[in-house]
Amino acid sequence: MMRELRFMLRERAIWAWLLLGFVLSGSAVSFGLIEVQQQRSEITELKRLDQHERELILSKQSTWGASAYYTFHLAYDPPSNFTFAALGQRDVSPWKHRIRMLALEGQIYETDTSNPDFALIGRFDFAFLISLIAPLLLIMLLFDLRSSERLAGRLSLIETSAANARNLWWLRSILRTLALATALCLPLFIGGLTSGATLSTLVLCIALVMLYLLFWMVVASALASANQSGSFNLTVLLGTWLLLCVVMPAALTQIIEKAIALPDGGEIVLTQREAVNDAWDLPRDATYTPFLERHPKWKDHTAWDNDKGFEWKWYYAFQQVGDQTVEPLSQAYQNGQVQRDQLASWLSLISPATLLQRKIESLAGTDIRAALEFEQSVRDFHAQLRAWYYPKLFQPQNTAQGYNAEEALASIPVFMPSK
Amino acid sequence: MTTQINSTIRIAREEWRQWLRSRLAVLCLIVFSALLLATTVLNTLELWQAQHQRLHLQQQSEETFLNQPDRHPHRMVHYGHYLFRTPAPLAIFDPGVDTVTGQSIFLEGHRHNSAMFADARAQARMGGFGGLTPAKLYQLFLPLLIIAIGHAMILRERESRTIGPLLSQGVSGVQLYFGKLLAISVVIGLLSLPALFSSIASNFSGEAALSSLSLYLANLLYLLVWAGLTLLVSTATRSRGIALGILLTVWVVSVLIIPRIGVTSASAMLPSEGKILSDMRMNEDLRKLGDGHNEKDPAFVEFRANLLDQYKVERIEDLPMNFRGMIASRAETKLTETLNTYAEERMQREIKQTEHLDNYRWLSPFLAISSASRNLAGTDLETHHRFLREAEAVRYDFVQGLNQAHIHQLSYIDDINRNKGEQGWRRARVDSANWQVLNQFRFSPDSAQDRLNRAAPKLISLALWFIVLVILGTTAARRLTP
Numbered sequence: 001m002m003r004e005l006r007f008m009l010r011e012r013a014i015w016a017w018l019l020l021g022f023v024l025s026g027s028a029v030s031f032g033l034i035e036v037q038q039q040r041s042e043i044t045e046l047k048r049l050d051q052h053e054r055e056l057i058l059s060k061q062s063t064w065g066a067s068a069y070y071t072f073h074l075a076y077d078p079p080s081n082f083t084f085a086a087l088g089q090r091d092v093s094p095w096k097h098r099i100r101m102l103a104l105e106g107q108i109y110e111t112d113t114s115n116p117d118f119a120l121i122g123r124f125d126f127a128f129l130i131s132l133i134a135p136l137l138l139i140m141l142l143f144d145l146r147s148s149e150r151l152a153g154r155l156s157l158i159e160t161s162a163a164n165a166r167n168l169w170w171l172r173s174i175l176r177t178l179a180l181a182t183a184l185c186l187p188l189f190i191g192g193l194t195s196g197a198t199l200s201t202l203v204l205c206i207a208l209v210m211l212y213l214l215f216w217m218v219v220a221s222a223l224a225s226a227n228q229s230g231s232f233n234l235t236v237l238l239g240t241w242l243l244l245c246v247v248m249p250a251a252l253t254q255i256i257e258k259a260i261a262l263p264d265g266g267e268i269v270l271t272q273r274e275a276v277n278d279a280w281d282l283p284r285d286a287t288y289t290p291f292l293e294r295h296p297k298w299k300d301h302t303a304w305d306n307d308k309g310f311e312w313k314w315y316y317a318f319q320q321v322g323d324q325t326v327e328p329l330s331q332a333y334q335n336g337q338v339q340r341d342q343l344a345s346w347l348s349l350i351s352p353a354t355l356l357q358r359k360i361e362s363l364a365g366t367d368i369r370a371a372l373e374f375e376q377s378v379r380d381f382h383a384q385l386r387a388w389y390y391p392k393l394f395q396p397q398n399t400a401q402g403y404n405a406e407e408a409l410a411s412i413p414v415f416m417p418s419k
Numbered sequence: 420m421t422t423q424i425n426s427t428i429r430i431a432r433e434e435w436r437q438w439l440r441s442r443l444a445v446l447c448l449i450v451f452s453a454l455l456l457a458t459t460v461l462n463t464l465e466l467w468q469a470q471h472q473r474l475h476l477q478q479q480s481e482e483t484f485l486n487q488p489d490r491h492p493h494r495m496v497h498y499g500h501y502l503f504r505t506p507a508p509l510a511i512f513d514p515g516v517d518t519v520t521g522q523s524i525f526l527e528g529h530r531h532n533s534a535m536f537a538d539a540r541a542q543a544r545m546g547g548f549g550g551l552t553p554a555k556l557y558q559l560f561l562p563l564l565i566i567a568i569g570h571a572m573i574l575r576e577r578e579s580r581t582i583g584p585l586l587s588q589g590v591s592g593v594q595l596y597f598g599k600l601l602a603i604s605v606v607i608g609l610l611s612l613p614a615l616f617s618s619i620a621s622n623f624s625g626e627a628a629l630s631s632l633s634l635y636l637a638n639l640l641y642l643l644v645w646a647g648l649t650l651l652v653s654t655a656t657r658s659r660g661i662a663l664g665i666l667l668t669v670w671v672v673s674v675l676i677i678p679r680i681g682v683t684s685a686s687a688m689l690p691s692e693g694k695i696l697s698d699m700r701m702n703e704d705l706r707k708l709g710d711g712h713n714e715k716d717p718a719f720v721e722f723r724a725n726l727l728d729q730y731k732v733e734r735i736e737d738l739p740m741n742f743r744g745m746i747a748s749r750a751e752t753k754l755t756e757t758l759n760t761y762a763e764e765r766m767q768r769e770i771k772q773t774e775h776l777d778n779y780r781w782l783s784p785f786l787a788i789s790s791a792s793r794n795l796a797g798t799d800l801e802t803h804h805r806f807l808r809e810a811e812a813v814r815y816d817f818v819q820g821l822n823q824a825h826i827h828q829l830s831y832i833d834d835i836n837r838n839k840g841e842q843g844w845r846r847a848r849v850d851s852a853n854w855q856v857l858n859q860f861r862f863s864p865d866s867a868q869d870r871l872n873r874a875a876p877k878l879i880s881l882a883l884w885f886i887v888l889v890i891l892g893t894t895a896a897r898r899l900t901p
Contacts, residue, residue, distance in 0.1 A: 024676070031683040038686075042696060049699040056706075074695075089544065092519060098695050106525070109535045112693045115769045116516040117776060117800050118686060121789075124679035131546055136671055144660055230660035235443060235567045238667070239450075246560065247454065249547025254461070256543040257550075265536030266476055266523050270501060273525075274483070277498050281488065310838045344543040357546030368544055 001171060008175055014141065021137050022183040028129045029191035032084030035123070036195070039095070043076050046096065050074035058408045064392040065312025067408055068101040068385075075099060075381055075415040077374040080365040081197040085188065085205065086127035086357070088366030091119045095371075097378050101389060103322040104382045105272040105330055108375065109265060126188055127360040130209055131353045132245050134184055135216045139241065141176045142217065143233045145169065146226035155226060169221065177217045181210050201363050212356045248351045256343050262336040268329045275325035279318035290324055291317040301394040313393040320386065334372065341368045377418050384413045426590055430598025431605065434572060438606075444568045451564050451610065458551045459613040463511040463620060470624070473503040473522060477860065484857050489848045491837060492825040493747060496818050499527030500857060502810050504534075507797035507864040508626035509634060512617040513554035515798025524807075526814035528751065529711065531758050533694055534807075553617055554796075557638050558788050559674055561610065562645040565603065566666040569649040572599040573899075574659050582899065596650065596896035600889075603646045607639065614638055627867035634795040637874065640881050641788035647888030654895040673783040681779035681786065685772040691765065701761045708757065711750025714743050722749060736831055743834050744825030751822060755815055762811070766804045773800050780880050787884075791877035797864025801873060806862055813860050820856025824849050 008014055054071055061067035077095040094111045113119060122128065146169060149155040159165035185206045192202040219240060224233040279287050284304065292299050304311065348354040361367040388411075438444040480501040487495065503523045510517060521534030548555060573595070576582040585595065618631035649666060656662040692700075709718025714735075726738065726745065735742040773790075780787035793799035828849045837847030864870065
């Protein structure tokens, strides 16, 4: 085996491919780290401005109702220590929101993403490199293993001199595969250690990469026949790559989209707006009845001071009723996304490139599941905000404690990321 | 001359016979043609449906706005309006940024909202290159087919030792080169038929012939660049394995790696802030302008004094118009100036990033064609920005139109007493005929000439690539020896 290793390391072409793999992986990892760094500093800046603005606005209000109307709250999903390996869904799903106590359904679909040209072309991250480029590098290392020896007239000589010819070819393939895996994973390991990713995540990810490359090794060895020319083998392997890495994922995407239809997003926001705006002209009971179903404890507190045509508690009640009205649609939208993701995880079993990418994204916390969890945490925070304001808004007039900026500043809920 | 042309055609015909005899080549051609056809048909159907649906939603949204009952005009300002962007006809070939930007936008007073519901967000993540579009197939993957069937064009003659007899029969190396170029060009021409179909289909949904034709020709030119490159490598190398290795490496680097490195480089060199962050910086400026809902805001003291002076009255109640409406209108103007300044800044930033990315086209013809293709199809970043600008114009017009109704059709006294019981509530309304201030919105791409102008630098770089590759190829062919 050592002899084979020495043979391999003597070939300059192999060194060239390994070096290319190392350089590409190094750049993918450093690009990922830079991007994560930028996102972290953006979050720091956002938190600073958010705090500053809230202090300023709360200090200028005179009623609880107005303070709920004018105060925005930052919600964000910080990148994990392994996000650098797969930026995944973060390019298309929001990872930051600014919300206030109005109907949430009108706010939660806003997306603050970067230049659309970037999302279109995609990132050069480790997940992309491994799932799509690495198989090509491996194909380059393996397609000519036997056919080149035949061309050089050494094939029969080697096969007769080796104790077991079949084992020899496997040994050579495995050595090359391991060499490539090392070149690709070394930058990941170093990057992971500097960014503080846990060892278990790194080891798991490297194990996945190994499995994936072994899969491609088997494919390459099975398809690259000794009796065909190198270019024939390469063309066949390239076709296989195209099938497994391009056509299959694209076809599965189509199938999933057709199989599970999502409600039209436009309908959710339109319905929500109608519900909120109609409430102004409807009898107050039309708002309070559905509101009290959810919040029975305020049922004795909806009295109306007839001199006033406007009351904040009523205003926020119909904001909440607006959310309640579209709940079925919005639930269907979320469930649809979950179902699509579940179906995707089943279907990915037949598409190795998809499987690997999904696993790395899930390790990095940048898959759909993570995006949906963030959305849920924003919903929870909004509910917390309502729970904090409602007692202040619904207290009877005579016992109501007036607006107090210091109390507001000290105890108003602040979004805490779950991770 | 005619004999030269005849021998060029003869060489090409011989090459086609070779391809037809190779089972691998025929299989590749069949698979790719099927993929192209299926993708073209599926995308066309899907897009037509989306077009239809968005137009319907747009009409519906306009109708509901116009059908709102009599009410306080400022409530209509907050009721707002939805705009839907119908995709450009050529999006059946290249949907461009439409899939990531979101298709609808909510317009309301005092705010710029971002576009919502990008398809990409709800799509299942299946890795690979996402869903296929005709543009992706032509631009990303068809070069692979050209490489696979073309890398051996000259090398085969060399390996089978037919090159000596050919050259001694009086066929020059350059003739051989052009014969092979003709052979591969005809294959490219055949494979481009689905793209031609997309072009013609787009004409039926109102696309200008100049755009659809130049989009088709630009893609042909791009594929010819790959043919030129393949032929050059086939002429200049000595073994098929090496030729294929070189071509594949070039493909991986220029199609898969450089564009993504360009993206990373653009976002690192010209970092742009997200909308939320720049909105928060903008709020600092906005706070100085005063709140248009509050006529007692200190920012309006001077305005109020001037107005009283101008009409020679003592109290705002005596003004011939509604002071609260005046404030709302004035505040909206000032605020819109600030909003637009920040929005313009952000858009300019994105354009600069895209220009930075476009500069990588000299290293990667893929970047040249993909950018030119989005320009020509009317699905590029600039078109998205125009959508945002037009949406802003619609927003400003209807908000100010409603503010005019607020100023002139609602008395100040009724307005300040709007919260005084049922009666006050009912009096503080204007007629719903005023909702007609809303303009109809139908989004259409830029003129064909504008789009062509935007694409021109990229088309020039493609043409240069092609010319240089042909010059190098013929030079190498002239030196061909048995």
